[in-house]
Amino acid sequence: MDHVEISPSKKNPRGKFVGTGQKQIIINLYKDKLKQQLENPDSPQLTYRQMLVEISKASGIGQRTIQTILAEYKKEGTVSSPNKKKIKLTILDKVDEFDKNAIRRKIHGFWLNREVPTLAKMLIAINEDETLPNLKRSSFQKVLKELKFVYAKKSRCSALLEREDIQRWRRKYLDQIRQYRAQNRPIYYLDETWVNAGETHNKKWVDSTVKSSRDAFLRGLTTGQKEPSGKGKRLIVLHIGSTDGFVPGGLLCFESKTNSSDYHDEMNGATFFEWFEKTLPLLKENAVIVMDNASYHSVKKDPIPVMSWKKQEIIDWLESKGEIVTQPTIKALLLEKVQTLKSQYDKYVIDEYAKDNNKTVLRLPPYHCELNPIELAWSSIKSYVRTHNNTFKLKDVEELLKKGVEHVTSEMWTNFVGHVVKEEEKFWNIDSITDEVMDAEPEEGARHILTIGTGDTDTSGDSDSDSD
Structure with missing residues (x-):
């Protein structure tokens, strides 16, 4: 063979x-x-x-x-198919909320200095800033669109301005919070954040004379606690505070159950309302509660019809409000009638519940986290956790989180609010300065506003045409 x-x-x-x-x-x-x-x-x-x-x-x-x-x-009892689908992150996923906020602040800085911020100028300024991600022109345009900026014609350049609805929202917010302070109403700020089991400071002192783990052992030294390779499990945290400090009994903390990159995905309207209902009695009478516009903060008491609704659903909604609908009709006309009633019924569950309990909800304008002093409190708490975290176990991190909350005193909160008041003053001035700069040496005819889109370009005359 x-x-x-x-x-x-x-x-x-x-x-x-x-x-x-x-x-x-x-x-x-x-x-x-x-x-x-x-x-x-x-x-x-x-x-x-x-x-x-x-x-x-x-x-x-x-x-x-x-x-x-x-x-x-x-x-x-069986085997699963492998998940071959790879999720490709977009530029908007890679640039987090803090970076987006910093970009907006940098554009505002130009206006405060009475300098017109064009796309080309801002791209250079952002890419020279080591704390911000390096962006190509097309990526920067996508971020600007996300931040609701538009182009406005100024001489031969296109200035970057925030969309009018964002300006109005911010101005209305600043005006309202000024009035509430003048009335001496207690003002509370709430927000959510996350803390990872692997929270630790990135920068460490290194002894350059130690060449290896074996060298450290022979010299009687320790190489220290091994840090986790990833961030590990995560806690979702919700709290509320004022110049009196964090509200005792207001802390909500629970383990994340998903791998979502956005901690907001962990919260829902029911969970938030349950916490809000329990926390409201802990606040002072006639309080103002400042919060952002996360979806779980903004559950509608009576959903308003939109184009995606079926025609009969829109008819049923209108008839439930006492309206007479004449048939035959079309969706566009039905929705037009909805618009006339919208202001009466477009209300949030949280806002109405607060109102019933002698409290007022005040909503921050989008992408204005620097107007919420609790962000500074979160920074202090996370720093405490990173400094003392040496086990990288979620249970231990939760205890560190609670201790970190206790370390944020009423004096610190007063300073945080004071810092925010200064930021409010900057925003109060910026829109007036923008108007003055744009009105100086006016161009013939009306001001032209162009929406920033993926394929849009400004007219600043620059030849930079980088693409992703």
């Missing part, structure tokens, strides 16, 4: 998905090994580890992967 050489099993490339078919082969190999041992009790019995080694040699798949597949099969 001719000698036949059998080539070794081809190894599965590192990182390559193991398909359902391959997983089933591994299950079959494992069952076959068990069957052989049952049928031949007198032969040497393989340990589970030895089985993993033999299955790995036969299949070309790593032992750890095989162990994971077998564990899944034992638990679920």
Whole structure:
């Protein structure tokens, strides 16, 4: 008989998905090994580890992967298909809320200095700032659109202005909070944040004379607590405070159950309302409660019809308000009638509940987190957690979080609010300055406003045309 050489099993490339078919082969190999041992009790019995080694040699798949597949099969009774879909992050995902806020502040800084911020000027300023992400022109335009900026014609340049509705919202907010302070009404600020089990300071002192772990051991030194490779599990945190400090009993803290990159996804209207209902009695009478416009803060008491509603649903809504609908009709006319009634019924559950309890909700304009002093409190708390976190266990981090909250005193809160009042003053002035600068040396005709879109370009005359 001719000698036949059998080539070794081809190894599965590192990182390559193991398909359902391959997983089933591994299950079959494992069952076959068990069957052989049952049928031949007198032969040497393989340990589970030895089985993993033999299955790995036969299949070309790593032992750890095989162990994971077998564990899944034992638990679920089946094997799952690999998730081959990779989620590609957009530029808006990569630039977080703090960076977006910093970009808006930088544009405002130009206006405060009475300098017209064009797209080209701002792109240079942002890319020269080491604390901000480096952006290409098209990416920057997407961020500007997200931040509700528009182009306004100024001489031969296109100035960057915030959309009129954002300006109105901010001005109305600033006017209202000034009035509430003048009336000596107690003002509370609430917000959510997150804390990871792996919270730690990134910068550490390093002894450059220690060359290795072995060197440290021989010199009687320790290489310290090993930091986690990732951020680990996460706590979602909600609290409320004022110049009196954090409200005792107002802390809500729970473990994140998803891998979402946005901690806002963890909260919902029911959870927030339950907390709000419990916390409201802890506040002073006639209080003002400042919050942002997160979706769970903004659950409608009576949803208002929109184009996505079915025609009959819109008719039913109108008739429930006492309106007479003449048939036949079209959606556009029905929605026009809805607009005339919208102001009467477009109300939030939270706002109405607060009003019923002698409290007032005041909503921050979008992308204005610097107007909420609790952001400074969060920064102090997270710094405390990072400084003292040495176990990277969620339970321990939760205790550090509570201690961090206790370390934020009423004096600190008073300073935080004082800082915010100064920021409010800047915003109060900026719109007036913008008007003055734009009105100086007026262009012939009316001011032209252009919406920033993905493919839009400004007319500043710059030849920069970088793209992603």
